[in-house]
Amino acid sequence: MISSNRALGFHYLIRSVIVLSFSILITYLIKSGNINLYIAPRMLILVKLSAIGFYVIGMYQMYSAYRYLRNQSSMAVDCDCDHTPTGSVWKHIMIYSLFVFPLLLGFLLPNATMGTALASKKGMNLSASTTSRTVQAQPEAVIPEELVIIEPSSSNQPTGETTLTEEQLNALFVTDEYNEDFARLSKQIYQDDVIVVKDELFMEILTAIDLFLDSFTGKKVEISGFVYREPDMNQNQFVVGRFAMDCCSADALPYGVLVEDASAAKYKNDSWIKVRGQIETTVYEGNEIMVFKPESIESITAPESPYIYPNYDF
Amino acid sequence: MPSTVTRWSLNIITLVCLIYVYLIVTNQNMPDLSLLVGTNIQSFKIMFISIILEAFPFILIGVLISALLQTFVPEHVIQRLVPRNPILGVLYACVIGIIFPICECGMIPVMRRLIHKGMPLYIAVVFIVAGPILNPIVFASTFMAFRSRPEITYSRMGLAFICALIIGLIVYRFVRSNPLRHSHHEHSHGPTHGHTHEHSQEEHHHHGGKWNTVLKHSSDEFFEMGKYLVFGAFLAALVQTMLSREWLVSVGTGDLSSHFFMMAFAYIISLCSTSDAFVASSFISTFSAGSLLSFLVFGPMLDFKGTLMLLAIFKTRFVLILSLLIFTTVLAASLILERILFL
Numbered sequence: 207m208i209s210s211n212r213a214l215g216f217h218y219l220i221r222s223v224i225v226l227s228f229s230i231l232i233t234y235l236i237k238s239g240n241i242n243l244y245i246a247p248r249m250l251i252l253v254k255l256s257a258i259g260f261y262v263i264g265m266y267q268m269y270s271a272y273r274y275l276r277n278q279s280s281m282a283v284d285c286d287c288d289h290t291p292t293g294s295v296w297k298h299i300m301i302y303s304l305f306v307f308p309l310l311l312g313f314l315l316p317n318a319t320m321g322t323a324l325a326s327k328k329g330m331n332l333s334a335s336t337t338s339r340t341v342q343a344q345p346e347a348v349i350p351e352e353l354v355i356i357e358p359s360s361s362n363q364p365t366g367e368t369t370l371t372e373e374q375l376n377a378l379f380v381t382d383e384y385n386e387d388f389a390r391l392s393k394q395i396y397q398d399d400v401i402v403v404k405d406e407l408f409m410e411i412l413t414a415i416d417l418f419l420d421s422f423t424g425k426k427v428e429i430s431g432f433v434y435r436e437p438d439m440n441q442n443q444f445v446v447g448r449f450a451m452d453c454c455s456a457d458a459l460p461y462g463v464l465v466e467d468a469s470a471a472k473y474k475n476d477s478w479i480k481v482r483g484q485i486e487t488t489v490y491e492g493n494e495i496m497v498f499k500p501e502s503i504e505s506i507t508a509p510e511s512p513y514i515y516p517n518y519d520f
Numbered sequence: 521m522p523s524t525v526t527r528w529s530l531n532i533i534t535l536v537c538l539i540y541v542y543l544i545v546t547n548q549n550m551p552d553l554s555l556l557v558g559t560n561i562q563s564f565k566i567m568f569i570s571i572i573l574e575a576f577p578f579i580l581i582g583v584l585i586s587a588l589l590q591t592f593v594p595e596h597v598i599q600r601l602v603p604r605n606p607i608l609g610v611l612y613a614c615v616i617g618i619i620f621p622i623c624e625c626g627m628i629p630v631m632r633r634l635i636h637k638g639m640p641l642y643i644a645v646v647f648i649v650a651g652p653i654l655n656p657i658v659f660a661s662t663f664m665a666f667r668s669r670p671e672i673t674y675s676r677m678g679l680a681f682i683c684a685l686i687i688g689l690i691v692y693r694f695v696r697s698n699p700l701r702h703s704h705h706e707h708s709h710g711p712t713h714g715h716t717h718e719h720s721q722e723e724h725h726h727h728g729g730k731w732n733t734v735l736k737h738s739s740d741e742f743f744e745m746g747k748y749l750v751f752g753a754f755l756a757a758l759v760q761t762m763l764s765r766e767w768l769v770s771v772g773t774g775d776l777s778s779h780f781f782m783m784a785f786a787y788i789i790s791l792c793s794t795s796d797a798f799v800a801s802s803f804i805s806t807f808s809a810g811s812l813l814s815f816l817v818f819g820p821m822l823d824f825k826g827t828l829m830l831l832a833i834f835k836t837r838f839v840l841i842l843s844l845l846i847f848t849t850v851l852a853a854s855l856i857l858e859r860i861l862f863l
Binding site for chain 1: 559562573574576578580584735751760798
């Protein structure tokens with residue numbers, strides 16, 4: 207009985223160290239701000255709670271370990287279940303190393319941001335809104351007259367006077383029941399001299415532009431992100447992209463915009479830039495997508511939070 | 521026993537060498553081992569840690585509820601709560617997720633406890649397959665991800681409901697034997713309880729009271745379920761880092777094969793049901809709505825880490841049968857729904 211108590215005590219000791227380490231890992235990631243690289247802010251509260259849970263469990267296991275190692279054999283018979291560890295020592299080593307492995311990775315490897323390597327695995331999304339486009343195609347075809355009248359006049363003076371009337375805007379951004387929110391957003395940003403693709407609305411603005419690409423052609427935009435290239439891209443092309451994360455990095459997907467510029471080769475993959483330019487359309491891999499023709503490209507440092515999060519209520 | 525390890529490691533090394541010899545002789549490409557260096561290990565780390573961190577809260581909630589049930593809820597209460605009529609029972613299990621919104625990492629430990637407490641197997645199975653989809657959080661996240669295609673959200677919910685119903689009734693009708701793993705299996709995993717034997721309430725009264733018991737059960741069960749979770753996350757992260765999506769897409773285009781592909785993809789990446797809609801919506805330009813539905817319904821019902829966790833409670837044979845059942849039901853139902861709705 208005494209030797210099995212000792213064995214149990216060691217098991218609890220190992221477990222408490224593992225569980226407490228997880229708690230410390232989470233705390234460390236939160237304190238250093240690196241938790242953003244793994245988990246979306248909306249999950250943060252749950253992860254914090256789990257750190258507390260681990261702490262409680264870890265302390266309890268530590269206490270059990272202490273009691274077993276002190277040979278309080280009465281502990282061992284507190285219920286009718288068989289506590290004695292069975293199975294080979296190697297099996298236990300295997301199981302515990304399974305838990306230790308992520309801890310080692312977490313503590314020892316430097317934290318990195320998702321960049322081009324993962325973007326190429328996950329596949330860069332270059333037109334944010336293919337979803338809505340197919341749906342939107344029909345209503346646009348139904349009311350062609352209004353469009354024909356308004357469009358030329360507005361695209362002649364795309365920036366300049368931003369005092370478009372309500373009707374003009376409505377004609378530019380034809381609403382149906384599915385794209386209502388995007389049409390509303392489009393009307394807002396269309397009024398800006400330069401459309402800044404903000405982090406908080408990154409995907410939403412890109413989707414809106416992509417949905418109403420014809421109306422937005424010629425407008426000025428500003429966007430920042432990391433540089434990414436597909437293997438088959440031309441010398442003068444690259445993508446400015448960001449990772450959009452919903453819950454955790456495993457579901458994060460890269461979204462980006464194609465940029466065409468003579469100086470493209472200067473910018474290395476994974477470097478962060480801010481591009482200011484004009485929205486045009488181009489055909490890439492058989493699809494008509496938006497392309498930014500830059501007026502200025504500026505190298506920037508990677509932002510504090512490199513990822514963007516879908517905004518559910520814009 | 522070191523001798524066992526030596527023997528096995530020798531066998532494995534021999535096998536690996538044979539595979540390499542075969543590849544060299546037949547003049548094929550070597551497997552891509554570049555994973556072991558540089559950026560790939562970083563990518564792997566990001567994926568692995570993030571899947572684990574995301575799943576931990578849910579598994580902790582699961583083991584906590586399970587321990588609370590074990591300690592505070594007597595068997596007869598649970599038996600009384602479940603309707604006698606099998607159809608009512610299945611319907612009841614389908615909608616319980618609405619008030620009990622946790623994903624399968626949390627669901628599986630709770631279900632194991634409930635089965636031991638006398639809940640019928642088919643009800644537990646319906647819980648496991650329907651719970652992770654038919655709940656308000658998943659509804660909201662799917663609705664957001666497919667903002668412009670609300671019919672996908674409704675179809676996902678409807679399809680999950682129908683599939684869970686069919687699966688539950690088939691399990692009710694055909695599974696007679698007890699598919700639970702026996703206690704000696706569990707004991708071989710470590711100093712954990714074999715949860716297959718029931719402790720009566722009173723037995724836990726001595727030493728520190730009931731809360732002590734709750735803590736003890738939660739911590740033991742965390743290790744028991746956690747190892748499957750960590751291993752599943754490990755494999756999922758490995759696959760995500762090694763296989764590119766483009767390659768996968770090139771494998772899986774075509775009418776029926778797109779369904780297979782999306783289901784296999786869902787299985788492999790093992791996402792939590794609350795976030796998978798977002799990934800599915802990124803495929804909408806390449807894949808049909810029907811195959812996306814297969815992804816959205818099949819993934820939460822069955823995936824890599826889920827299968828490993830199921831193996832912790834059920835016998836291998838039952839897990840295989842259940843997997844096959846889920847696969848065929850979801851495939852058939854989503855094909856039919858696709859014909860009705862989207863063509």
